[in-house]
Amino acid sequence: MAESIHMPTKNKQQKASGKEEPHQTLGRNVSPNKYSLSVKPDFGSSTFDGTVVIDVNIASATNEIQLNAAELTINGAVVISNGVVQQAVVKVDPDNERIVLKLANDVSHDAQIKIDFSGTNNDGMYGFYRSTYVDGDKANVLLTTQFESADARKAFPCFDEPEFKAVFDVSMIVPSDLECVSNMPSASSTDLGNGLKEVKFSKSPKMSTYLLYLGIGNYDRLSDTSGNTEISVLTTHGNSHMADVPLQLARKFLDFYEDYFGIKYPLPKLDLIAIPDFSAGAMENWGAITFREVDLLANNNTSIATLQRVAMVIAHELAHQWFGNLVTMEWWNDLWLNEAFAEFLGYKAMEFIFPDWQMKREFITEDTSAALSADQLSSTHPISVNVRSPADADTLFGAITYEKGGSILNMIESYAGKEIFREGLHRYLIKYSYSNATRADLWGFMDEVARERNKDVSVSKVASRWIDLPGYPSIAVSRTKSGVKLEQQRHFLLNNLSDATSWPIPVNYQVSGEDHQLLMDGRTASIKMGRDQWIKLNFGQNGFYRVAYEGDDVDRLGALIAAKRVESIDSWGVHHDLFARAISGRISAESYLDFVERYCKDADYPTNSSVLGGLSALSNALPKGKNERAKDMLIQDGIRLLDKLGWERKSGETAFDTMTRPSAILELGFAGHQPTISKAVQMFYAHMNNGEEIDPNIRGAVYYIAARSEGEKVFGLLKERFKSEKVAEEKARLLKAMSMFADENLLLRSFDFAMSPDVKIQDTFKLTSFGAYRNPAAKGMILKWTEDNFEELKSRYLGGTNMIGKFVEALSVLDTRQDLEEVIRFFSQKGMMRDDMKQAYADTTERILANIQFLEANK
Numbered sequence: 001m002a003e004s005i006h007m008p009t010k011n012k013q014q015k016a017s018g019k020e021e022p023h024q025t026l027g028r029n030v031s032p033n034k035y036s037l038s039v040k041p042d043f044g045s046s047t048f049d050g051t052v053v054i055d056v057n058i059a060s061a062t063n064e065i066q067l068n069a070a071e072l073t074i075n076g077a078v079v080i081s082n083g084v085v086q087q088a089v090v091k092v093d094p095d096n097e098r099i100v101l102k103l104a105n106d107v108s109h110d111a112q113i114k115i116d117f118s119g120t121n122n123d124g125m126y127g128f129y130r131s132t133y134v135d136g137d138k139a140n141v142l143l144t145t146q147f148e149s150a151d152a153r154k155a156f157p158c159f160d161e162p163e164f165k166a167v168f169d170v171s172m173i174v175p176s177d178l179e180c181v182s183n184m185p186s187a188s189s190t191d192l193g194n195g196l197k198e199v200k201f202s203k204s205p206k207m208s209t210y211l212l213y214l215g216i217g218n219y220d221r222l223s224d225t226s227g228n229t230e231i232s233v234l235t236t237h238g239n240s241h242m243a244d245v246p247l248q249l250a251r252k253f254l255d256f257y258e259d260y261f262g263i264k265y266p267l268p269k270l271d272l273i274a275i276p277d278f279s280a281g282a283m284e285n286w287g288a289i290t291f292r293e294v295d296l297l298a299n300n301n302t303s304i305a306t307l308q309r310v311a312m313v314i315a316h317e318l319a320h321q322w323f324g325n326l327v328t329m330e331w332w333n334d335l336w337l338n339e340a341f342a343e344f345l346g347y348k349a350m351e352f353i354f355p356d357w358q359m360k361r362e363f364i365t366e367d368t369s370a371a372l373s374a375d376q377l378s379s380t381h382p383i384s385v386n387v388r389s390p391a392d393a394d395t396l397f398g399a400i401t402y403e404k405g406g407s408i409l410n411m412i413e414s415y416a417g418k419e420i421f422r423e424g425l426h427r428y429l430i431k432y433s434y435s436n437a438t439r440a441d442l443w444g445f446m447d448e449v450a451r452e453r454n455k456d457v458s459v460s461k462v463a464s465r466w467i468d469l470p471g472y473p474s475i476a477v478s479r480t481k482s483g484v485k486l487e488q489q490r491h492f493l494l495n496n497l498s499d500a501t502s503w504p505i506p507v508n509y510q511v512s513g514e515d516h517q518l519l520m521d522g523r524t525a526s527i528k529m530g531r532d533q534w535i536k537l538n539f540g541q542n543g544f545y546r547v548a549y550e551g552d553d554v555d556r557l558g559a560l561i562a563a564k565r566v567e568s569i570d571s572w573g574v575h576h577d578l579f580a581r582a583i584s585g586r587i588s589a590e591s592y593l594d595f596v597e598r599y600c601k602d603a604d605y606p607t608n609s610s611v612l613g614g615l616s617a618l619s620n621a622l623p624k625g626k627n628e629r630a631k632d633m634l635i636q637d638g639i640r641l642l643d644k645l646g647w648e649r650k651s652g653e654t655a656f657d658t659m660t661r662p663s664a665i666l667e668l669g670f671a672g673h674q675p676t677i678s679k680a681v682q683m684f685y686a687h688m689n690n691g692e693e694i695d696p697n698i699r700g701a702v703y704y705i706a707a708r709s710e711g712e713k714v715f716g717l718l719k720e721r722f723k724s725e726k727v728a729e730e731k732a733r734l735l736k737a738m739s740m741f742a743d744e745n746l747l748l749r750s751f752d753f754a755m756s757p758d759v760k761i762q763d764t765f766k767l768t769s770f771g772a773y774r775n776p777a778a779k780g781m782i783l784k785w786t787e788d789n790f791e792e793l794k795s796r797y798l799g800g801t802n803m804i805g806k807f808v809e810a811l812s813v814l815d816t817r818q819d820l821e822e823v824i825r826f827f828s829q830k831g832m833m834r835d836d837m838k839q840a841y842a843d844t845t846e847r848i849l850a851n852i853q854f855l856e857a858n859k
């Protein structure tokens with residue numbers, strides 16, 4: 001390694017933490033019971049005025065009250081206690097996003113704080129913001145909020161920490177022709193004259209500030225009732241033809257959760273609102289869930305992949321209505337209690353509603369595999385980290401919190417048993433309803449249920465290590481005289497790293513078809529078995545670890561895979577672990593290819609799809625001249641798959657076939673397989689010029705291949721189509737197609753287009769990231785483009801949007817020392833780094849280094 005390249009430094013010493021760690025907080029002396037919030041936006045000037053009256057309880061007498069507020073103007077504040085009204089002197093502390101109210105005399109017990117304030121409806125997708133769209137041919141605006149983690153304070157002064165739960169009494173003064181939405185149904189609407197009305201909402205249950213919702217606009221609404229709950233999907237004008245699918249999904253998931261948790265959904269209504277400008281995918285505001293359009297709207301022209309995503313997002317946000325909204329983590333260090341559960345339970349709901357999709361298996365091949373990938377970096381962090389300020393929490397919304405957190409829950413569920421897990425959740429939710437809890441409370445209930453049922457498991461002991469430690473183990477399996485020895489060691493992507501961590505691993509395994517379990521408590525363990533028997537570790541793939549078989553055990557498994565004598569998920573797991581060993585240089589690319597050639601030719605889903613991905617990754621990652629074999633195998637494999645599947649969707653085929661088909665087409669096209677390219681290009685023109693239909697499931701693949709092989713000829717076409725297209729999913733396809741040009745200059749024009757006013761700032765990364773990950777030409781231009789645009793990007797993505805990191809992460813496709821040095825130089829410049837990109841930067845530099853090492857190892 002060249003002297004000038006340093007290992008990426010960690011952004012901060014991240015320590016596992018319980019709630020006892022000190023963190024920035026307003027303190028507990030003054031706590032809110034109820035907010036009466038009234039807002040009055042002015043659409044003309046994009047500003048709003050507001051008044052908030054907060055009923056508080058004061059534990060010990062004080063003449064100073066602190067609240068959170070940021071990006072607001074405070075017009076006046078009084079505190080009323082014991083019938084005495086005191087004017088407060090307001091001190092603004094922008095660094096800590098607080099205001100301090102100073103009073104002449106002490107106040108105690110019950111008091112009311114009344115603050116008048118005003119602010120701006122920004123275009124940055126955080127706080128109380130503007131979203132713009134075209135309705136017919138008229139530009140239109142709606143107002144909406146996004147408060148998690150710490151942006152409620154940008155809409156009104158409040159005690160903006162999750163533990164301060166309070167009742168919200170909301171009202172809005174708006175133009176008479178607009179509709180207002182909040183967490184609760186509206187209780188009254190009063191005409192104020194002058195074209196204005198005042199809408200008052202019913203009182204909310206006790207809840208955290210980050211879950212409050214305010215929305216004002218022209219909506220189309222489609223509703224249905226489920227039990228006592230009115231469910232509605234709200235869209236901008238003209239989109240309600242895509243509202244019925246999500247509405248029916250929401251009904252089914254709501255039923256599922258009421259039954260699974262054994263607790264009814266507590267609010268009278270549930271709105272699912274499609275927002276044209278949205279930074280994340282969706283937000284679980286209680287009773288008023290907001291979504292990106294592409295993640296909510298669907299009809300029968302929607303591809304299965306997008307439909308699955310839509311269902312998944314709805315299932316995830318509905319899980320939060322209990323896990324997160326009814327019971328909330330005490331502090332942001334336990335954010336994973338919200339997100340990991342919503343992720344895991346979302347899959348559970350999907351599995352129940354759509355048994356054909358086998359979502360449990362999908363959870364492992366999608367979430368667990370993404371988590372294993374993220375958590376193999378030395379820059380990773382524990383699931384639970386010390387969070388000092390709520391803004392720190394913004395950077396925790398990533399693969400470790402969601403996918404690793406969810407995967408650990410899956411492992412715990414399979415260790416404790418489904419019924420103990422579920423009953424533990426039920427007791428936890430009942431006990432802490434309308435209140436806050438920590439993970440210790442949760443594990444405690446699971447242990448309690450296990451004890452009652454005489455089951456010998458210790459959830460708290462096993463789970464807490466996995467939550468507190470960064471990384472995960474790889475278990476090496478080697479033969480001994482009497483059986484096999486297991487030895488665990490932390491797995492790093494960079495194979496020259498190691499450390500001494502050891503995990504309590506619930507290991508499920510099969511020996512020649514017989515199931516066994518053991519809890520591996522130390523570094524090593526042994527299993528007795530015969531010479532001729534075979535062993536498969538991580539049987540069912542519910543464990544969060546990799547397995548490395550030594551000697552010929554991997555070939556024994558290979559033979560079983562070829563003979564289809566193991567479950568599809570176990571065959572997937574063997575291949576997946578082997579590929580990870582190849583990409584991290586632990587085995588040669590050749591021996592991986594040997595394995596695939598011998599045993600995986602005729603594999604079923606999901607192994608077939610994983611093999612295709614593995615061959616594609618290797619043929620891109622290996623240096624030219626060394627990648628022929630991988631590329632040949634990729635083409636052979638793609639042809640075999642596509643021959644079997646055909647280009648046309650067959651009636652009654654499985655969703656797996658429908659989703660594997662576009663992968664096969666795309667890989668063949670990108671690998672340069674001429675017949676596939678010709679067919680895709682011909683379909684593309686027939687569609688664009690003569691309106692001939694293309695199955696939405698393969699339409700993306702067709703566009704991407706056409707862009708790559710036709711270049712300049714289709715640039716304008718794609719761009720114009722993108723501009724006039726209304727449907728979010730199709731717009732995303734067109735935009736992604738523009739990231740596929742083989743010519744660097746053309747690609748640069750596309751990247752620049754992604755920054756133009758024609759592309760919403762929520763969508764820019766779709767083009768740039770897809771290009772980075774799927775187009776080899778991006779390696780030649782992405783670094784310079786990123787540097788040239790970085791200041792602009794930083795100014796666009798502020799607040800809790802958490803989007804800037806995506807642009808940093810796209811650089812992880814670079815693979816030369818020179819580029820790594822330049823990345824380090826660029827981000828080390830004074831003022832360049834910001835808190836919300838530190839994690840992405842650390843991960844990215846490490847990935848680049850791994851790419852370099854891979855190339856060197858395979859020279």
Ligand code: BES
Pocket residue numbers: 148149280281282283284312313314316317320339342394397402800802
């Ligand atoms: N609570 C999050 C939304 C959020 C994300 C708020 C980031 C603040 C910062 C929401 O429940 C969520 O997790 N949304 C996911 C979609 C989900 C299906 C994984 C998202 O937006 O990507």
Ligand code: ZN
Pocket residue numbers: 316317320338339342
């Ligand atoms: Zn979530």
